[in-house]
Amino acid sequence: xxxxxxxxxxxxxxxxxxxxxxxxxxxxxxxxxxxxxxxxxxxxxxxxxxxxxxxxxxxxxxxxxxxxxxxxxxxxxxxxxxxxxxxxxxxxxxxxxxxxxxxxxxxxxxxxxxxxxxxxxxxxxxxxxxxxxxxxxxxxxxxxxxxxxxxxxxxxxxxxxxxxxxxxxxxxxxxxxxxxxxxxxxxxxxxxxxxxxxxxxxxxxxxxxxxxxxxxxxxxxxxxxxxxxxxxxxxxxxxxxxxxxxxxxxxxxxxxxxxxxxxxxxxxxxxxxxxxxxxxxxxxxxxxxxxxxxxxxxxxxxxxxxxxxxxxxxxxxxxxxxxxxxxxxxxxxxxxxxxxxxxxxxxxxxxxxxxxxxxxxxxxxxxxxxxxxxxxxxxxxxxxxxxxxxxxxxxxxxxxxxxxxxxxxxxxxxxxxxxxxxxxxxxxxxxxxxxxxxxxxxxxxxxxxxxxxxxxxxxxxxxxxxxxxxxxxxx
Amino acid sequence: xxxxxxxxxxxxxxxxxxxxxxxxxxxxxxxxxxxxxxxxxxxxxxxxxxxxxxxxxxxxxxxxxxxxxxxxxxxxxxxxxxxxxxxxxxxxxxxxxxxxxxxxxxxxxxxxxxxxxxxxxxxxxxxxxxxxxxxxxxxxxxxxxxxxxxxxxxxxxxxxxxxxxxxxxxxxxxxxxxxxxxxxxxxxxxxxxxxxxxxxxxxxxxxxxxxxxxxxxxxxxxxxxxxxxxxxxxxxxxxxxxxxxxxxxxxxxxxxxxxxxxxxxxxxxxxxxxxxxxxxxxxxxxxxxxxxxxxxxxxxxxxxxxxxxxxxxxxxxxxxxxxxxxxxxxxxxxxxxxxxxxxxxxxxxxxxxxxxxxxxxxxxxxxxxxxxxxxxxxxxxxxxxxxxxxxxxxxxxxxxxxxxxxxxxxxxxxxxxxxxxxxxxxxxxxxxxxxxxxxxxxxxxxxxxxxxxxxxxxxxxxxxxxxxxxxxxxx
Numbered sequence: 023x024x025x026x027x028x029x030x031x032x033x034x035x036x037x038x039x040x041x042x043x044x045x046x047x048x049x050x051x052x053x054x055x056x057x058x059x060x061x062x063x064x065x066x067x068x069x070x071x072x073x074x075x076x077x078x079x080x081x082x083x084x085x086x087x088x089x090x091x092x093x094x095x096x097x098x099x100x101x102x103x104x105x106x107x108x109x110x111x112x113x114x115x116x117x118x119x120x121x122x123x124x125x126x127x128x129x130x131x132x133x134x135x136x137x138x139x140x141x142x143x144x145x146x147x148x149x150x151x152x153x154x155x156x157x158x159x160x161x162x163x164x165x166x167x168x169x170x171x172x173x174x175x176x177x178x179x180x181x182x183x184x185x186x187x188x189x190x191x192x193x194x195x196x197x198x199x200x201x202x203x204x205x206x207x208x209x210x211x212x213x214x215x216x217x218x219x220x221x222x223x224x225x226x227x228x229x230x231x232x233x234x235x236x237x238x239x240x241x242x243x244x245x246x247x248x249x250x251x252x253x254x255x256x257x258x259x260x261x262x263x264x265x266x267x268x269x270x271x272x273x274x275x276x277x278x279x280x281x282x283x284x285x286x287x288x289x290x291x292x293x294x295x296x297x298x299x300x301x302x303x304x305x306x307x308x309x310x311x312x313x314x315x316x317x318x319x320x321x322x323x324x325x326x327x328x329x330x331x332x333x334x335x336x337x338x339x340x341x342x343x344x345x346x347x348x349x350x351x352x353x354x355x356x357x358x359x360x361x362x363x364x365x366x367x368x369x370x371x372x373x374x375x376x377x378x379x380x381x382x383x384x385x386x387x388x389x390x391x392x393x394x395x396x397x398x399x400x401x402x403x404x405x406x407x408x409x410x411x412x413x414x415x416x417x418x419x420x421x422x423x424x425x426x427x428x429x430x431x432x433x434x435x436x437x438x439x440x441x442x443x444x445x446x447x448x449x450x451x452x453x454x455x456x457x458x459x460x461x462x463x464x465x466x467x468x469x470x471x472x473x474x475x476x477x478x479x480x481x482x483x484x485x486x487x488x489x490x491x492x493x494x495x496x497x
Numbered sequence: 498x499x500x501x502x503x504x505x506x507x508x509x510x511x512x513x514x515x516x517x518x519x520x521x522x523x524x525x526x527x528x529x530x531x532x533x534x535x536x537x538x539x540x541x542x543x544x545x546x547x548x549x550x551x552x553x554x555x556x557x558x559x560x561x562x563x564x565x566x567x568x569x570x571x572x573x574x575x576x577x578x579x580x581x582x583x584x585x586x587x588x589x590x591x592x593x594x595x596x597x598x599x600x601x602x603x604x605x606x607x608x609x610x611x612x613x614x615x616x617x618x619x620x621x622x623x624x625x626x627x628x629x630x631x632x633x634x635x636x637x638x639x640x641x642x643x644x645x646x647x648x649x650x651x652x653x654x655x656x657x658x659x660x661x662x663x664x665x666x667x668x669x670x671x672x673x674x675x676x677x678x679x680x681x682x683x684x685x686x687x688x689x690x691x692x693x694x695x696x697x698x699x700x701x702x703x704x705x706x707x708x709x710x711x712x713x714x715x716x717x718x719x720x721x722x723x724x725x726x727x728x729x730x731x732x733x734x735x736x737x738x739x740x741x742x743x744x745x746x747x748x749x750x751x752x753x754x755x756x757x758x759x760x761x762x763x764x765x766x767x768x769x770x771x772x773x774x775x776x777x778x779x780x781x782x783x784x785x786x787x788x789x790x791x792x793x794x795x796x797x798x799x800x801x802x803x804x805x806x807x808x809x810x811x812x813x814x815x816x817x818x819x820x821x822x823x824x825x826x827x828x829x830x831x832x833x834x835x836x837x838x839x840x841x842x843x844x845x846x847x848x849x850x851x852x853x854x855x856x857x858x859x860x861x862x863x864x865x866x867x868x869x870x871x872x873x874x875x876x877x878x879x880x881x882x883x884x885x886x887x888x889x890x891x892x893x894x895x896x897x898x899x900x901x902x903x904x905x906x907x908x909x910x911x912x913x914x915x916x917x918x919x920x921x922x923x924x925x926x927x928x929x930x931x932x933x934x935x936x937x938x939x940x941x942x943x944x945x946x947x948x949x950x951x952x953x954x955x956x957x958x959x960x961x962x963x964x965x966x967x968x969x970x971x972x
Contacts, residue, residue, distance in 0.1 A: 497875040
């Protein structure tokens with residue numbers, strides 16, 4: 023087995039941009055920035071156009087360049103200006119590129135030049151701590167990282183980012199719930215390198231505080247109290263901000279687990295996960311049928327929801343429907359969701375079984391809660407579904423009755439048909455869409471989704487395997 | 498609907514012994530006592546022969562007389578004397594009656610004259626608090642009750658006892674886990690009557706202290722701390738003893754529930770529950786099949802276990818096997834046990850289903866428990882039963898695997914075949930017997946038990962109904 027250092031060396035060669043790529047991407051960035059500057063000047067607008075992000079910090083990955091151009095306005099520029107005039111200006115600067123308007127806290131322009139994504143983002147030139155918008159910190163982040171990273175550490179950041187991408191923990195967006203690029207940079211800075219960061223992560227526990235600026239030195243409990251998060255990485259540019267707020271517990275743990283596995287069995291697969299074999303409809307149908315579990319899918323349309331809103335709604339809805347299924351006695355093994363982030367969305371629940379035995383135990387009130395007892399007994403004695411009892415168990419009345427919902431598919435259909443499932447906790451924007459359209463599919467019926475939804479087949483194949491690709495089979 | 502008082506009046510007429518019955522039973526008792534006295538005198542033994550129990554207190558029920566004859570010895574008589582000579586003496590005194598030796602704390606003789614049970618019990622003449630054996634308190638109980646009960650209260654005690662018998666809460670023996678006759682007497686004394694006791698019981702909660710002698714006046718918490726029981730009725734003869742120690746929570750609650758129901762809907766059915774209709778094999782088989790649950794029975798032989806030992810072992814075993822079933826994922830709706838207390842014993846579990854879906858989720862260790870993680874991953878990656886994963890959920894590794902025991906009957910058979918189930922918590926004396934012989938039966942197979950075991954059919958019919966017979970259908 024190669025040493026971790028050897029693997030890192032080989033990976034670094036593949037992910038460090040070469041001279042030609044650098045020049046091409048920087049030329050693209052500078053062209054747009056120059057146009058932006060002259061357009062701003064034409065309009066008589068005072069603003070600073072800066073290159074930010076991984077390109078500015080030289081921590082980007084070969085073949086995966088993002089160009090982040092920030093336009094810093096004076097604080098007296100009203101926010102509506104961003105929406106009303108800035109976007110038009112940015113569009114003109116990026117003329118000739120494919121363009122999409124995006125919204126985070128305020129609107130920005132995303133363009134595609136070849137396979138390079140260009141973001142043109144407005145922000146305010148303010149002093150630290152006087153933030154007017156979420157993007158105002160970015161230039162300070164860039165400055166902080168640039169002033170602390172030497173050439174070696176830039177490579178180490180590239181390794182950590184590529185590792186995070188390979189294991190699926192890269193990205194602060196809700197869909198991923200993972201580590202931002204800036205967070206990767208801070209971790210490399212704090213621990214002094216890629217392998218050092220992995221080794222450091224092995225010691226993480228819920229509530230770990232990584233405080234690069236030492237702001238909370240000796241007062242880590244204060245940081246824990248303030249941030250109330252399983253992973254706290256204090257932003258050196260703004261000690262009131264947890265750079266790791268986006269990281270879900272699961273992604274924190276996935277990173278820790280992968281770090282442990284990589285240090286024990288270093289391989290390139292962590293950075294370059296192989297594609298899973300494509301499965302035909304017949305193969306998939308056979309796999310689902312022989313699996314022994316029940317797969318349920320809810321399909322709905324989600325046009326008009328920005329990704330972070332969509333995934334927030336999806337998360338809440340998954341949790342709510344899992345609760346609904348559990349309440350009726352179904353054992354939910356796993357759940358997940360797929361979306362093209364444009365039009366289609368599929369929620370998946372894997373159950374031990376979508377059919378439950380016909381009789382269920384209803385645990386009623388303790389014998390001394392007179393009012394409830396009378397109601398329970400009156401109800402059960404008149405219940406045509408009563409199978410046995412009511413009788414007393416411990417200090418409570420209980421009864422065995424025929425189950426109302428022995429079939430999970432019917433249960434979900436019924437619940438989603440009532441106001442889009444709003445009453446069982448389907449998130450409001452999703453419930454609106456469910457009211458207009460939804461399908462509940464089970465087992466081999468999911469194959470139709472593989473045919474109709476591009477990308478769903480691959481997602482499903484991975485979901486069915488479940489296992490991280492980097493987990494070594496022989497141990 | 499009749500008033501409670503009217504129902505009581507009618508019941509009292511039926512359960513109060515008439516003159517002829519009284520004379521017959523007392524003559525029987527006095528005959529044996531006279532013989533005992535002269536035999537003791539012949540042997541030169543100094544001992545006091547006394548009539549105790551409900552006959553002495555005149556709280557017995559017509560048709561259900563028990564004759565309790567106590568022989569009080571001086572404290573210097575060694576305990577082995579009871580075993581070596583007392584029993585022989587008692588046997589001679591009760592010559593002509595059917596006799597069985599019984600053991601509580603020490604041996605005594607039980608005889609049957611017609612349908613009257615006669616117990617001849619040795620004890621020590623000691624002062625209160627200087628008890629040498631458990632039966633030494635009895636004469637003091639008798640004296641206490643006799644000196645406090647007037648004619649009206651004797652009738653009230655009869656009502657409470659008959660009520661307790663009717664609803665199945667009468668008897669301190671482990672099989673019942675209910676209220677002793679003395680406890681019924683104390684409750685009537687404390688509350689001042691039968692209906693008053695029912696009304697009083699409605700106010701009981703876990704940890705209620707009924708302190709007739711006022712010994713713990715204002716220090717009820719001390720009594721709770723001392724006795725640690727849901728129902729505490731302080732023995733006025735020995736404040737260190739909880740007369741209600743034998744009452745299980747379930748029987749306490751059953752009594753409370755029946756009390757509430759009787760006061761709301763007074764009927765004689767509480768005192769004289771009707772027999773359930775006898776069911777044929779075919780009817781029972783049909784009822785079991787259409788019920789929708791799974792019934793599992795474990796049959797074993799229990800010869801040689803005194804009832805209280807047997808039922809103690811049965812209780813522990815039921816709890817242990819319920820745990821075994823639950824641990825493997827089975828949902829246990831109810832359980833119960835039948836025994837003839839001589840030879841045969843049947844444990845019953847009613848499950849939602851005796852078959853479980855083929856796949857189960859194994860929740861492994863949190864990612865940071867290195868040693869356990871390595872063991873879990875090594876095991877699962879080599880597990881031929883692995884279906885999905887291992888993957889990370891929250892902070893833990895989990896895996897979906899084929900279930901080891903999808904069939905409850907096979908599970909029970911396998912567990913009971915290993916040392917009689919000792920390792921899964923079958924109580925030791927029962928495990929010995931299970932090692933020699935057991936059967937696991939399911940569903941319609943239980944019919945064979947109805948044919949072979951006298952009394953089991955009736956028990957099963959009642960178990961299947963579950964509902965107390967006194968619960969009014971229309972409410």
